[in-house]
Amino acid sequence: MFKNVIVRKPARSMVKGITTANLGKPDYKKALKQHAEYVKALKQCGVNVTLLEEDERYPDSCFVEDTALLTDKCAIITNLGAKSRKGEQIEIQKVLKNFYENIEVIQPPGTIEGGDIMMVGDHFYIGLSDRTNKNGANQMIKFLEKYGYTGSVVALNEVLHLKTGLSYLENNNLLVSGEFIDKEVFKDFNKIEISKEESYAANCIWVNDNVIIPKGFKKAKDAIVKKGYKVIEVDVSEFRKLDGGLSCLSLRF
Numbered sequence: 001m002f003k004n005v006i007v008r009k010p011a012r013s014m015v016k017g018i019t020t021a022n023l024g025k026p027d028y029k030k031a032l033k034q035h036a037e038y039v040k041a042l043k044q045c046g047v048n049v050t051l052l053e054e055d056e057r058y059p060d061s062c063f064v065e066d067t068a069l070l071t072d073k074c075a076i077i078t079n080l081g082a083k084s085r086k087g088e089q090i091e092i093q094k095v096l097k098n099f100y101e102n103i104e105v106i107q108p109p110g111t112i113e114g115g116d117i118m119m120v121g122d123h124f125y126i127g128l129s130d131r132t133n134k135n136g137a138n139q140m141i142k143f144l145e146k147y148g149y150t151g152s153v154v155a156l157n158e159v160l161h162l163k164t165g166l167s168y169l170e171n172n173n174l175l176v177s178g179e180f181i182d183k184e185v186f187k188d189f190n191k192i193e194i195s196k197e198e199s200y201a202a203n204c205i206w207v208n209d210n211v212i213i214p215k216g217f218k219k220a221k222d223a224i225v226k227k228g229y230k231v232i233e234v235d236v237s238e239f240r241k242l243d244g245g246l247s248c249l250s251l252r253f
């Protein structure tokens with residue numbers, strides 16, 4: 001169960017955020033409203049939400065997930081792979097001092113972003129992507145092992161981050177899309193397949209037996225409801241324009 005969540009208010013500069021989406025520029029006012037709805041949904045799941053002020057220096061800073069990996073025993077600060085995002089993690093480290101005694105830090109030349117890390121119990125799958133290199137993944141695995149966890153790497157080619165195409169919903173249930181559907185390494189999960197047209201909905205978050213899903217993906221919603229989860233829909237269209245999704249917008253621990 002999660003007790004805490006950290007989010008950061010989107011900055012006005014988000015209109016200059018990194019994107020490959022081709023969906024146009026985000027509408028800042030709309031993004032703020034959607035972010036507030038997202039926070040409301042999280043609160044409904046029974047977590048304490050720490051809302052950080054916007055940071056105009058970093059257009060993508062609302063995507064806090066990428067800055068750290070948070071476990072029960074330690075926080076591991078990442079080293080972001082995207083140039084314009086380097087430094088976001090320093091701000092998060094300051095905040096995490098209020099929550100953690102054990103804080104580890106990934107060092108260059110290692111790069112790793114939290115969106116590439118999927119927690120399944122005590123094991124962590126780490127996607128090797130344009131943002132996460134082998135050195136970063138190996139440093140992460142070493143830190144995890146220090147605290148009694150394990151980690152392994154997964155290659156990916158089609159999506160930005162591992163969790164762009166995968167979400168673990170606990171109870172061995174895994175949402176899968178695209179290149180992950182037939183991956184051997186995920187064969188023992190109960191897979192909930194997300195179709196190509198709805199692939200954006202593969203990025204959902206499990207929060208204390210609720211699943212927060214992006215609004216407007218009916219087939220995905222029905223499949224998740226069928227598994228017995230309480231589903232909360234949140235519109236994150238403005239964050240999608242920056243290749244971001246539900247998981248990216250928070251750190252959950």
Ligand code: CIR
Nearest residue numbers: 018063115161242243244248
């Ligand atoms: C980026 O490209 O870094 C941002 N525009 C989107 C980050 C999405 N984060 C995530 O998937 N964890």
